[in-house]
Structures are given as structure tokens and as C-alpha cells.
Amino acid sequence: MKKIAFYTLGCKVNQVETEQMKEEFIHRGYEIVDFADEADAYIINTCTVTHVSDRKSRAMVRRASRHPHALVAITGCMAQVAGEELADLEGVDLIVNNLNKESIADIIEQLDPEQKRPVIINGASDKARNLRPVLYSRQHERTRAFVKIQDGCQSGCSYCIVPRARGPVRSKLPQDVLREIKQLLSLGYREIVLTGIHTGFYGIDLKSGDLLHLLEMILNETGGDYRIRLSSLEPLEVTPEIIGLAAHDARMCRHFHIPLQSGSNKILKAMNRRYSREYYYDLLKTIAGSIPGVALTADVMTGFPGEEDKDFEDSYDLIDSLPFMDLHVFPYSRRPGTRAASISPQIPPREKQARSQKLLSLARQKHSDFVHSQVGQELILLVERQAEKGEYIGLSDNYIEVSFNSLYDRRGEFAPVRVEGFDAGRIEGSISDP
Structure with missing residues (x-):
């Protein structure tokens, strides 16, 4: 089974698009591994909204290029506006612009091994094209x-x-x-x-x-x-x-x-x-x-x-x-x-x-x-993670993280929690239906 790793920079949309790419590769039999692990291919989903984003994107490309036998592919916003600049980085095999990002699995699998690198996919926009739906087969890392x-x-x-x-x-x-x-x-x-x-x-x-x-x-x-x-x-x-x-x-x-x-x-x-x-x-x-x-x-x-x-x-x-x-x-x-x-x-x-x-x-x-x-208010939390044994952290609908104790694992569930206090950046509550 081939292994593939992803690194995502930038906005929530980029993160969503990485999950969509992962889903496509999973359907094709790939195993998703951590970016720090050995893989057959590394995909960096870049951001270019600031010069700091550009610098981080280039750094992650260099990191992936340390694996000489792996395919290194770049997509995302920096690939869209600065593809030629990225093509000068050592070890880059493929650059795919945003408009072709959703087809990156097809592009990678159809690459000619003898083709000169890097290959740059920089197709034109189709204004009439609607976004295609993505039906996930499994939950991903996030609770939301x-x-x-x-x-x-x-x-x-x-x-x-x-x-x-x-x-x-x-x-x-x-x-x-x-x-x-x-x-x-x-x-x-x-x-x-x-x-x-x-x-x-x-x-x-x-x-x-x-x-x-x-x-x-x-x-x-x-x-x-x-x-x-x-x-x-x-x-x-x-x-x-x-x-x-x-x-x-x-x-x-x-x-x-x-x-x-x-x-x-x-x-x-x-x-x-x-x-x-x-x-x-x-x-x-x-x-x-x-x-x-x-x-x-x-x-x-x-x-x-x-x-x-x-x-x-x-x-x-x-x-x-x-x-x-x-x-x-x-x-x-x-x-x-x-x-x-x-x-x-x-x-x-x-x-x-x-x-x-x-x-x-x-x-x-x-x-x-x-x-x-919000102290004294009862909030409905979506329980996201376990901080330590018996302690969980959830997100309220009005976007505050509250920690509380529970006798059983409630991750992924809603839990009614009363906000009890706020100290040193930590918001604590008690569950209303123990």
C-alpha cells in the first residue's frame, strides 16, 4: 500500500480541501501518514495571504524534499500565484494550481515517470463550473x-x-x-x-x-x-x-x-x-x-x-x-x-x-x-478532547472552550455544562447531567 502525507497552511478552506484530497487518496488505496514519517508522496497545500505564509510554505517544501525518493507535490494559493517561483525549489516534482486541486489524485497517478520535473498544472478557470460534492466515508481527526x-x-x-x-x-x-x-x-x-x-x-x-x-x-x-x-x-x-x-x-x-x-x-x-x-x-x-x-x-x-x-x-x-x-x-x-x-x-x-x-x-x-x-450560564458543549483522565474540553455554540470533569468519555457528544469560573485563561465548568 502506498503512503501519502499532507501538510496544510492557511485558512479553514485549505484545511477542508486537504480532507477532500485525503478522502480521494483513501478511495484509491493509499495510507495517510504523518508528514514527519516516511511516505511515497508528500503534498503541501500552501497559503500566500502574507509573506509569512509564503516563507512557511517554502520551508515545508524543503522539508519534504529531504526524502529524495518521494514525490513532492505543491498545491494551494502560493502554487496558483507563484508557481514559477516554487518550481525553482530543489526536489519539487509537481505544482498544481487551486483550480485543479480537486483532481490532484488523478494528476499524480497519471504522471509519466520520464517527464521532466517539475510538472506544472496551471489550467484556466471554468466560471460555469460548480463545486463538486464530497461524501466522506469516515470521520476525520476533527470533532467538527x-x-x-x-x-x-x-x-x-x-x-x-x-x-x-x-x-x-x-x-x-x-x-x-x-x-x-x-x-x-x-x-x-x-x-x-x-x-x-x-x-x-x-x-x-x-x-x-x-x-x-x-x-x-x-x-x-x-x-x-x-x-x-x-x-x-x-x-x-x-x-x-x-x-x-x-x-x-x-x-x-x-x-x-x-x-x-x-x-x-x-x-x-x-x-x-x-x-x-x-x-x-x-x-x-x-x-x-x-x-x-x-x-x-x-x-x-x-x-x-x-x-x-x-x-x-x-x-x-x-x-x-x-x-x-x-x-x-x-x-x-x-x-x-x-x-x-x-x-x-x-x-x-x-x-x-x-x-x-x-x-x-x-x-x-x-x-x-x-x-x-458567561459565568453562571449553562452552555451546550460539543466535547472535543480529553485533557487528562476524567477531564474533558468542549466548545460552546458561542465559541468558548470549557473544561469539565466526567465519569465517562463524552467526546463527539453534546454536554450541558454550567460555567463556574475563569482563571489564568482557563474556563472551568461542571456538567449538568452527571
Whole structure:
């Protein structure tokens, strides 16, 4: 039996796509092994959203190339936008762009051993093609299941390389999404995360409805004890109807990740983000007022070109005024080929890092405040892992991890747990049905 190993960098969509690739190779008789083990083939699913992602991707390629008799294949976003650069790395046999990633098993098995390396598969996009469904035969490592409902982005944010890396919007047909979810529930999953590169754009290329209609179809046609979590949604895509659905159906997780990027109207305009700080403030206040206990999280960028002290203060003050549960803070990374790469002045790295640290400190305080607000509440946890004998850790629908003691193994199950306290970053609870 041939052995194959994977390494994944970047976003949840990349992680989902790696699971899909694994499933395809399993069907063909391959054994999946750890990336550190000996294998016949190594696949690196790369990311290119920042220069740090590029560096990590190259490092993993070099690591795989230490196995001289193994096939080394690169796919993902860096393979899409910088395939020629990756082709110069020693030991690379195959480069497959994002648009052909789902066919990588066929490509590998059809490689001519005499063909000059590296082989570069860089096919053109088919805008009319919908995403194909993936029906898993077994549970994977994670307790939660991810369903990729959409790929591609055409928003045109001035700092972002993703439209080049992912191509135009392509959606999975609603009936195919439903088939995947029913299959995952039959395998024992109890939380389904709907994800995509631009999840809120789901359906704009279809005639069969948008994200709201997809959610309503899933909830109406799928029974059982499960819950649905939405991945990132842009501010203009969080509609009153979606908020209402999350407020009134307990199967919808009380968690919205809504990228902010900046709290300065000047910077938002330069980023080509199509909302204002005032719109964002009103939206999050509406959600918080409609859904008790909702977790609100966001992406925030520091050091965008031209960001002055006043612009950063606008971001800090807006975040401070809102009931966030957590933030993903990251410094601007200059991406060749984007409009922001040519904007002046570029902010010095030291200043970007200093601003990031200030926001990270605020994020820690926001997280502490949110968790303390949950003390005394009973939450339904999806039990994910065992910390030590008799102690388990689960994730609530509003995205906090709570540890509790149990007499038996409850991994993969729902468990009602009352939050008892929060100390030194550790959230403790007691199970309500011992």
C-alpha cells in the first residue's frame, strides 16, 4: 500500500480541501501518514495571504524534499500565484494550481515517470463550473465537520491577493450541500461549519438562492441533534433575516465572525471596503441586542499604507466600544500585484507590530470580559478532547472552550455544562447531567 502525507497552511478552506484530497487518496488505496514519517508522496497545500505564509510554505517544501525518493507535490494559493517561483525549489516534482486541486489524485497517478520535473498544472478557470460534492466515508481527526459551500472572491479589496489565488465565485449546488451534511451527520458529527473563501457570496452564480435560502433549506430538511456554524461573513452580507434566523433557531450557533479590518473611514475607503465605521458599529450592536450571549469576533489589520496615528486610534476606539469576544489581529503584509502595494507611505514594521500589540492587549481584555459574562450560564458543549483522565474540553455554540470533569468519555457528544469560573485563561465548568 502506498503512503501519502499532507501538510496544510492557511485558512479553514485549505484545511477542508486537504480532507477532500485525503478522502480521494483513501478511495484509491493509499495510507495517510504523518508528514514527519516516511511516505511515497508528500503534498503541501500552501497559503500566500502574507509573506509569512509564503516563507512557511517554502520551508515545508524543503522539508519534504529531504526524502529524495518521494514525490513532492505543491498545491494551494502560493502554487496558483507563484508557481514559477516554487518550481525553482530543489526536489519539487509537481505544482498544481487551486483550480485543479480537486483532481490532484488523478494528476499524480497519471504522471509519466520520464517527464521532466517539475510538472506544472496551471489550467484556466471554468466560471460555469460548480463545486463538486464530497461524501466522506469516515470521520476525520476533527470533532467538527467543515463543508465548503463556495470558492473564489471578486470583492477587489486593495490589499488582498485572494482573488488572484482563488479565482471567481463558484458555489456548490444546494442539493449537494444538503447531501454532504446528511452524510456527515450519519457519520456522527454534531456540528457542521459552513465555510468558503467568501461565504456570504454563496449563490450569486446560481439561480437557486443565496446563503439565507441555503440555511433555511438545511434547517427545514435535516433533522436530528446538531448545530450549524457560519464561517466569516462580510458586514454587508449579515442581513436582518440571517440575524433573525440565528436568534430564533437553536441549531444556529451564536457566533458571528465579521471582519472589520479598520475602524477608520479613510482607511476603509483606501482598502476598498464598502462600509463605514458607523455601519459596522450599528450592525454589531444590532446583533448583540438580538441574540443574548452571542460571540462577536473580527479580523483587524494594522499598518495599512497611509494609516496615521489618528486612523489607528479610530480603530482602537471603535473596537473598545463594541462587545467583541475576540479578535484576529495581524499587520499589513505587502503583496505584489495588489493596489495597496504601491500606496505610500508604507508603515515601518516596528510601528505595525506596536499597533498590533496594543490591539492584542485589548482583545485579551475583551475575551476576559466576555467569558466572565458567561459565568453562571449553562452552555451546550460539543466535547472535543480529553485533557487528562476524567477531564474533558468542549466548545460552546458561542465559541468558548470549557473544561469539565466526567465519569465517562463524552467526546463527539453534546454536554450541558454550567460555567463556574475563569482563571489564568482557563474556563472551568461542571456538567449538568452527571
